[in-house]
Amino acid sequence: MDASALLSALLMGVVEGLTEFLPISSTGHLILLGELIGFEGPPGKVFEISIQLGAILAVIVVFRQTLIDLVLKAWRPGPERFYAVNILLAFLPAAVIGATLHGPITRALFNPYVVCTALIVGGVAIIAIERWRPAPSIRSVPEIGPLAAVLVGFGQALAMIPGTSRSGATIIAALLVGAERRVAAEFSFILAIPTMLAATVFSLFKARHDLDLSGVAQIGVGFAAAFVVALVVVRWLMRVISRIGFTPFGWYRIALGSVMLLVLALR
Structure with missing residues (x-):
């Protein structure tokens, strides 16, 4: 395997780690980067699944005591128990809707133009909600109740639209319910x-006949790149987010989406 293939894999892993847990859309960035560098990973879904697993492992490491x-x-x-039940309630909307609509959404919406539009719209939403959100009333995760958890879950379901951002949608929904x-x-x-574990298992099952461990x-x-970078990003964000807020990510989304629309139009 040549060095350029490994460099492309490194770039994709780094971008996954950087973007998976920031409200800027990892799927959107990977689609755009793949278009720009002409990335060709191993056949099947093994590469995409592997870098996502790297990012998941980073979160498990950071929050290992909470999980234990x-x-x-x-x-x-x-x-x-209250915490676990509310996580389950927040998980269910995306699980049900994703299992039902994953195929049509993938076929219809996974293209750079949808990604760019979703980046811009999501950026505007983040900026607006940061400015006009309700005063915080939820000051610890266990205080998030069942209704708030379900609302966050429906926010997460919106992230099936590429470019929306799973973390962005859930964070925005949590801010709106007072977190x-x-x-x-x-x-x-x-x-x-x-x-993400459920999505990974679902993707593996859907692509089980096409999976190939070549590459x-x-x-x-x-x-490795996704794991290391996500580990740094999650720890950094938890330290600084109360101070910097989410508005800078909103402006970044708008800028990136606008620039990429221009690039796509000129190609």
């Missing part, structure tokens, strides 16, 4: 674990 507490303590009444920025980010990251070097490079 949920596993050990959710079996009896208490805050951990502090850090709480919104943490709930989004924890919710990502069952959601192991590309897969390994992409997985």
Whole structure:
């Protein structure tokens, strides 16, 4: 395998790690980057699945103590059970809608023009909600109740539109129901674990006849890059988000979507 193929895999992994948990759309960035560099990964869905698993593993590492507490303590009444139930409630809308509409959405909407439009619209929404959102009333993740969790879950379902951003949609929904920025980010990251694992299993099942483990070097490079970069990004965001807010990501989305629309028009 030549060096350019490994470099392309590295770039795709880095972009996955950078964008998966920021409200700027990892799918959108990967589609646009793939178009720009002409990326060709191994046959089947193995490469895409591997870099997503790398990003998921990073979140599991960062929130490992929270996850251990949920596993050990959710079996009896208490805050951990309340937390786990609300994660489940937030997970269900995307799971049901995704299982039903995954195929039509993939066929109809996975193209650069939809991505660019969704980036711009989502950027405007982030800026507007940061400016006019309600005063925070939810100051820890266990305070997110069942109704708020379900609303966040329906926000997550919107992220099936490429370019919308799963983390962006869930964070915006959490802000609208009164969560502090850090709480919104943490709930989004924890919710990502069952959601992304379910999406990965679903993708593996759908593509089971086409899976091919050729290109192991590309897969390994992409997985490692996604894991390391996502680990840094998640830890950084949890430290600074209360201070910087989400508005800079909104402006970034608008700028990127606008520039890419211009590039696509000139090609």
